[in-house]
Amino acid sequence: MSKPILSLRDLHRDYKVGEGRTLTVLNGVDLDIAAGEFVGLVGPSGSGKSSLLHAVGLLEAAPNARLTIDGQDFHSANEEQRTRARLEKIGFVYQFHHLLPEYTALGNVALPQRILGRGASEAEARARELLTTLGLGERLEHQPAQLSGGEQQRVAIARALANNPRLLLADEPTGNLDPDTSKQVFDALKAIVKAQGVGALIATHNLELARHMDRVVRLENGTLVPFTPEHVS
Numbered sequence: 641m642s643k644p645i646l647s648l649r650d651l652h653r654d655y656k657v658g659e660g661r662t663l664t665v666l667n668g669v670d671l672d673i674a675a676g677e678f679v680g681l682v683g684p685s686g687s688g689k690s691s692l693l694h695a696v697g698l699l700e701a702a703p704n705a706r707l708t709i710d711g712q713d714f715h716s717a718n719e720e721q722r723t724r725a726r727l728e729k730i731g732f733v734y735q736f737h738h739l740l741p742e743y744t745a746l747g748n749v750a751l752p753q754r755i756l757g758r759g760a761s762e763a764e765a766r767a768r769e770l771l772t773t774l775g776l777g778e779r780l781e782h783q784p785a786q787l788s789g790g791e792q793q794r795v796a797i798a799r800a801l802a803n804n805p806r807l808l809l810a811d812e813p814t815g816n817l818d819p820d821t822s823k824q825v826f827d828a829l830k831a832i833v834k835a836q837g838v839g840a841l842i843a844t845h846n847l848e849l850a851r852h853m854d855r856v857v858r859l860e861n862g863t864l865v866p867f868t869p870e871h872v873s
Contacts, residue, residue: 645839651705667862673839683859731800735812770798790821
């Protein structure tokens with residue numbers, strides 16, 4: 641059996657909430673995600689979904705956890721190593737797309753590649769390929785304000801995948817969309833994750849969409865438990 645894209649062991653996260661008081665949000669989280677696996681993350685507001693994504697995405701230090709991404713151990717990584725990994729190994733999609741308004745769709749997707757050192761023509765070719773795959777081949781030169789909400793989110797997905805990450809993290813990626821558009825964006829996201837063999841962890845409150853994921857885990861009392869389809873209503 642091949643090694644997982646993501647391997648996480650014993651993640652804890654406590655927050656200070658007052659004088660001498662702490663709140664335990666994550667209490668020994670373990671998680672493996674394989675290449676091409678589309679994993680849903682559910683749980684009530686405040687259960688720690690964003691904290692988990694931030695730790696896995698190397699946005700917050702997790703010094704006591706064991707974390708490997710694509711075979712690289714980040715247990716004692718410094719900030720430079722973490723920053724490089726966020727560019728090379730991890731893609732992020734958020735509820736709000738955060739596109740740069742002055743750039744076209746093509747420019748938004750080319751930008752992270754240029755930051756990584758890819759040449760302009762190569763970056764634009766990759767951006768064009770991704771956007772066309774996501775059904776935006778006729779919208780390459782449109783700025784975000786000229787695109788619908790669903791189109792903007794598909795640009796954000798293309799941007800997240802531009803540097804060929806091994807792990808994709810998404811925090812309510814369809815939460816700001818109407819039901820029909822949400823399903824379209826979800827289907828596009830899943831299809832391209834499968835096609836490129838990316839491991840994906842998708843936090844969502846949309847239990848209908850969760851039905852269509854490979855598996856779903858739920859945060860309960862600071863740990864992850866399997867969330868089986870018959871529990872989704």
